[in-house]
Amino acid sequence: MKADMKHAFVVGFPISHSRSPLIHNFWLQKYGMEGKYSAKSIEPDKISSFLKAFETEGFCGGNVTLPYKENAFKQCDVVSDAARKTKAVNTIWLDGGKRFGDNTDIEGFLANLDAAAPGWSKNCEHAAIIGAGGAARAVIAALASRGVPEITIVNRSLERVLDLAEEISDWGFRKIQPRRLETGHMSFDAAKLLVNTTSLGMVGQPPLEISLERLAADSIVYDIVYAPLETELLRAARSRGLRIVGGLGMLLHQAAPAFEKWFGVRPEVTPELRALVEQDLLRPKS
Numbered sequence: 001m002k003a004d005m006k007h008a009f010v011v012g013f014p015i016s017h018s019r020s021p022l023i024h025n026f027w028l029q030k031y032g033m034e035g036k037y038s039a040k041s042i043e044p045d046k047i048s049s050f051l052k053a054f055e056t057e058g059f060c061g062g063n064v065t066l067p068y069k070e071n072a073f074k075q076c077d078v079v080s081d082a083a084r085k086t087k088a089v090n091t092i093w094l095d096g097g098k099r100f101g102d103n104t105d106i107e108g109f110l111a112n113l114d115a116a117a118p119g120w121s122k123n124c125e126h127a128a129i130i131g132a133g134g135a136a137r138a139v140i141a142a143l144a145s146r147g148v149p150e151i152t153i154v155n156r157s158l159e160r161v162l163d164l165a166e167e168i169s170d171w172g173f174r175k176i177q178p179r180r181l182e183t184g185h186m187s188f189d190a191a192k193l194l195v196n197t198t199s200l201g202m203v204g205q206p207p208l209e210i211s212l213e214r215l216a217a218d219s220i221v222y223d224i225v226y227a228p229l230e231t232e233l234l235r236a237a238r239s240r241g242l243r244i245v246g247g248l249g250m251l252l253h254q255a256a257p258a259f260e261k262w263f264g265v266r267p268e269v270t271p272e273l274r275a276l277v278e279q280d281l282l283r284p285k286s
Contacts, residue, residue, distance in 0.1 A: 008262045009062035011040040011050065017203065017227050019277050020063055023255050026276060027267040035263055042068075051075040051092065051099075061093030061262050063255075066199060069103075069134040076101035085141050085171075088134030091258040102261070105138035108254025109224070110146070111269075116245040117220050121146045126190040128152040130181060130208070131197035132160040135224060139195050140168055150175040152191065181210075189214035195222045201231040208233050212240055220244070226251050229281050248277060 010020040016039075024037035040062075042050050047068050052075055054062065064072040069088035073079060076089055077098040083089045089101035113120055127148050129136050132155040143151060151173055155161045161178040168176065188194050194215065200208035202225045210233070212221065221237035226247035234244045252269045260266045 005034045005036065006060045006262055007036045007038070007058050009038055009040045009054065009059050010065060011042050011047070011062060012065035012068060013041055013043060013047070015039045015041040015065070018065060019226075019251065019280060020065075020255065022277060022280055023252065023273065024259055026273055027259055027265075028263070031263075031265050031267065033263055033265065047071055048075065054092075055094055061091070063258055064090050064092060066135075072101060075099060082106050082138075082141065086134060086137035088137060090134075090254065091261060093261045100261075102257070103134075103138055104254040104257045105135060105250070106142045106145070107257060108250045108252075109139055109142045111253035112247075112249030113220075113222060113245055115249060117243055120193065120220055121148065123218075124148050124192045126150040126152070127193040127195065128154060128188045128191035129195050129197060130154050130200075130210070132157070132164045133197070135197040136164070137168075139197050139224075140164075140171070143193075144168075144171045144173065147172075148193075149173060150177075150190070152177040152179055152188070154179045154181045156181045188212070191215060191219060193220045193222065195224070196231075196233055197224055199225065201225050201233055203227045212236055212242070215240070215242060217241065218243075223247055224250055227281055229278060248274065248281075252277070 010018050018039055021037050021039050028035045051072055069090050072089035072092055073083060073087050078100045080102040082103040083101045086103050088103055091102045091104050093100050127143050129139055153161050158180040165176045165178045196208055199205045220243045222245040223231045223233050224247040225231050229246060237244045256267050256269060
């Protein structure tokens with residue numbers, strides 16, 4: 001690789017499922033830029049040291065995915081308001097010898113939802129969020145920015161939900177309801193928007209076993225999981241005639257501001273790119 005060629009990464013554990021290299025290398029080729037983007041699988045006991053010194057491996061920055069977003073937040077010298085609010089970093093880069101961190105999941109979540117369900121926030125008085133980790137914080141921050149007044153947060157660990165509810169108590173919500181996630185969970189009757197922020201339902205992960213029976217006919221079900229393209233949750237919602245939003249659009253839209261941080265160009269999310277990633281996701285794995 002040339003000395004002036006920028007090299008970015010995506011790090012996680014596991015990381016083989018990530019389509020980020022496909023996305024960013026597509027943009028590098030499309031815009032005629034000399035650069036490289038690759039995946040790094042780093043074990044938990046080594047992630048802190050990697051994030052503290054990724055430049056020694058020739059990287060200018062990168063993306064951080066599950067389960068390291070909260071760890072990345074702690075490794076940054078300067079963080080954006082979005083990262084500070086969510087206590088999670090998914091985009092990291094070097095500037096002036098300092099590590100900067102941002103959370104582009106908020107922007108990606110909203111851009112995808114706006115594109116798939118225009119005007120969704122006009123009658124969204126109540127949203128339900130499954131999960132209580134970094135992705136959940138990003139989704140909740142996004143909902144707060146659009147003025148959603150009431151939310152229910154559901155998670156397998158009630159203690160973690162209670163802690164999160166306390167953290168976001170000053171985010172402007174009129175009502176926050178913490179609930180424990182149980183099989184066949186049905187605490188979503190008031191929700192106009194239901195969002196799964198966990199890895200449940202992802203390829204290789206346990207299923208998300210909940211009931212959608214009490215959701216109103218005009219509700220939206222959003223799963224941030226993108227592999228498979230249509231999760232069991234989305235399939236169940238579709239069978240009820242509900243509007244559904246898959247996670248691929250969020251992946252594409254959150255990638256754009258990250259690419260700009262490293263390579264200096266704001267890329268466009270196009271049907272061509274979406275089709276490329278969809279094709280890859282549908283390709284049988286050997």
